[in-house]
Amino acid sequence: MKKFLIGLFAGMTLMLTSQAQSAPVDFEDLHADGDFAALVSPYAGLNWSEDWYYGDTTIEGYDNGAHSGTSFVTNGFGVDNLTVSSATTFNFAGAWFAAPNTNGAVASWINITAYDAANHVIGSTGNVGIGQGYQWISANFSGVSHLTIARDDGWFVMDDFTMQSPVPEPSGVMLLLAGLATVVGLARRRLLLPAALLAMTCGAAQAQNCGTGGGATVCLSATGSSDNIKLNWTVSGAVTGLQIYRDTDGDANGRSRIAIPAASATSYSDTTAAVGVPYWYWVKFTTATGGSNSGSATAVRVGVIRNLTSVQLSAQMSPGWNLGNSLEAIGGETAWGNPPANQALFNAVKAAGFKTVRIPLSWSQYADANYNISASWMTRVKEVVDAARGAGLYVIINVHWDGGWLQPTYAAQSAANARLAKFWTQIANTFKYYDDYLLFAGTNEVMVTNVYSAPTAENIAVQNGFNQLFVNTVRGTGGNNGQRHLIVQGYNTNIDYTYATNTVPSDSATKRLMMEVHFYDPYNFTLNTDSKIWQWGSIATDATATETWANEAYVDAQFQKMKTRFIDNGVAVILGEYAASLRTEYDAPGKYRQYWDQYITKSAYQRGLVPVYWDNGPTSNHQSGLFNRSTGAQAYPAVISAIVNAAR
Known part of the structure; x- marks a missing residue:
């Protein structure tokens, strides 16, 4: 019975966690044959604006174009503000970006903005620097209807566009857990749920950036609104102290501490964030044996556009x-x-x-x-x-x-x-x-x-x-x-x-x-x-x-x-x-x-x-x-x- 329960828990844990795993669009089924071609929409279940083109690494100046495999997409003619949209909302984890090796004008930063079905801003990555080596730009936006991708100048390449599959509904998870608990209760009165399965009960709707150290893991997300920027984090392990840091870029060296919440806290509202400024956040945590930082999360406090003519x-x-x-x-x-x-x-x-x-x-x-x-x-x-x-x-x-x-x-x-x-x-x-x-x-x-x-x-x-x-x-x-x-x-x-x-x-x-x-x-x-x-x-x-x-x-x-x-x-x-x-x-x-x-x-x-x-x-x-x-x-x-x- 013990082996059965372990197997059952492991299987259900794998089933649940697999539903939340990322699904990258790697463009490998597109065959450019050494030249650029317009990306025909819809593709991979998404609608792509007309200036998306795909290519491969045999194209001169684009030998670094792919992050994985040999295919990638780019902003045709170096245009700005491309879009990716869907008839149904999706969760967007992020994508890999680089500047091609071409001698022409190339981008030095990328900015991704997400919108919901009502065309309200969900959040923005801010301007994230890129170079000829691929850079992962983490977004972690939930309930996305469409994205805009902006750059400062010239061309960029993108690969492994990653969507986060929906997390199972909390009600379904709880029913599953209730059933498992019944089985466990019949077999044995005490059994600890595996950590991975316990994490699923949190019902987190958005992927988070995580940091691990000292036997603990903290995962952070940030969401901007007209009133503040709301930080939410999850904690796995025993944490003895928390500090929140903020900066206007992703370089942790210049960040400033803005709050010291209670060690038991799991959220914080930054009301001092200026409207319209992209901010990066970190939660620095300490444990009995050491400490580390969460992964950075970024968001923008969005000003109000009133319903006025x-x-x-x-x-x-x-x-x-x-x-x-x-x-x-x-x-x-x-x-x-x-x-x-x-x-x-x-x-x-x-x-x-x-x-x-x-x-x-x-x-x-x-x-x-x-x-x-x-x-x-x-x-x-x-x-x-x-x-x-x-x-x-x-x-x-x-x-x-x-x-x-x-x-x-x-x-x-x-x-x-x-x-x-x-x-x-x-x-x-x-x-x-x-x-x-x-x-x-x-x-x-x-x-x-x-x-x-x-x-x-x-x-x-x-x-x-x-x-x-x-x-x-x-x-x-x-x-x-x-x-x-x-x-x-x-x-x-x-x-x-x-x-x-x-x-x-x-x-x-x-x-x-x-x-x-x-x-x-x-x-x-x-x-x-x-x-x-x-x-x-x-x-x-x-x-x-x-x-x-x-x-x-x-x-x-x-x-x-x-x-x-x-x-x-x-x-x-x-x-x-x-x-x-x-x-x-x-x-x-x-x-x-x-x-x-x-x-x-x-x-x-x-x-x-x-x-x-x-x-x-x-x-x-x-x-x-x-x-x-x-x-x-x-x-x-x-x-x-x-x-x-x-x-x-």
Whole structure:
């Protein structure tokens, strides 16, 4: 009877554990015969996006392409954001990745994001570095409907795509154990269940990364949500102490301890994790005879994307303020005379009553010849965005003038499209898990350089194409970007041209687009500091100092065009820039400037536009700065108050 029970337990243990074993897709039944071929979907019970190709190790430059056997798959044409999906959910353990030996552009990192059937993010691996030697990227995602696989640049190869078979339902396991216990009870009153069988009673739905030492094993998993990152672990053996460590990469050398839970704990919620940042975690354990670490687990705290249309969201954003002439400055952040942006400034902007900050950005000067943005610049941009979000502001980031390469001509279109897509792929991936307080604006004041006349049909077609490319690129990066509110631009952000020529891009998301225009009329009053036009509107007293056009009625009519054309049709409108320069040589108190700023804000706000004031930094004459950029002190409290109160 004893032998029978041992055999029975062993057999049932093997049966149960075999149901949870990994099932790799090794692609060995695909025969490339020395050349690449498109992977026909469905394959291995999964749906593969159209740019998956398979090959073998006889292909030049791909002798390292297979992890096992000779076959592998790759991202055809070096494309980004490939997908793998299934009609029924599956558990994804991970896959092996490498950079091929080819002389062309190759990937240096891979990022896998998992989604459930409702298109909600389950988790992400973060950016995991790869080289020419194969690297296992552990995912351990459960209930997956589809995966997106992103890379920084060029080609990668993948092999042994591993799914985790479902663990038997707890009810079935318990019934089995109950039956076994009955048999055991009849034969002998005391019998210890084998450790492998005991582990099955835990009902763990997700594969975990394990570490063993000192006679104990700890297996860890991590899951991100909008509130925190939840760590769960199982313990086998006697553990006397636990410590939780965290880092922003998988290198354990730089990790930091964040908690010391009780030795009996099996879970921990990290509420200090920043939104949108991939984190790696370890549980360091000690035993009576030694200690070790669990395997690392990674997750992302995902920001909330609320169920708001663009028009509903825009109603919460007024008024706004521009961090002008700063991070878009050619030559560096401080090249145009402004100090580095800091937390005190954003706190002051928020305290003054502004609700949104627009952060113009330059990218080309921080990118290599292949438009790969430097990590240091992306880190700085992220620091500034986080500071603004930390102040409680909505944040708009864009690709600003950037040297003027976004020319709306057929001759420039192909190169401009490639650069725009490359930049937005990187930007969007960096911020893909941020909440809906972060908005992306594709371009800025696109026009043929120094041509201010009405756009041609060619100009219109190319500019509308930039907008569509931007939307498609951002949506394709997944995460929260699938539903993020996006801002596209009218031609030269001119209201009349936008009203007459701009089309709203098609979008996979519903009512998540905004249109951007700017307003600086009349030019001789707002920007031309050499002119003698220094009065404006109904309060003007000197006809020779006043333009004969662009008065209050004109302002109202212009903004009404935007309401009728876009807002009334479900597309919000951002008045991304407006300001009048200080003219103390004529108007020492700044009476007319303040009135113009106030009226523009009020007229735009009353018609549903989001007015975002252009602050260029300096607070001296002929400038439009409102705050001391170093301290956040208000330089013109009356103007600030007039703008803020006009948007109520």
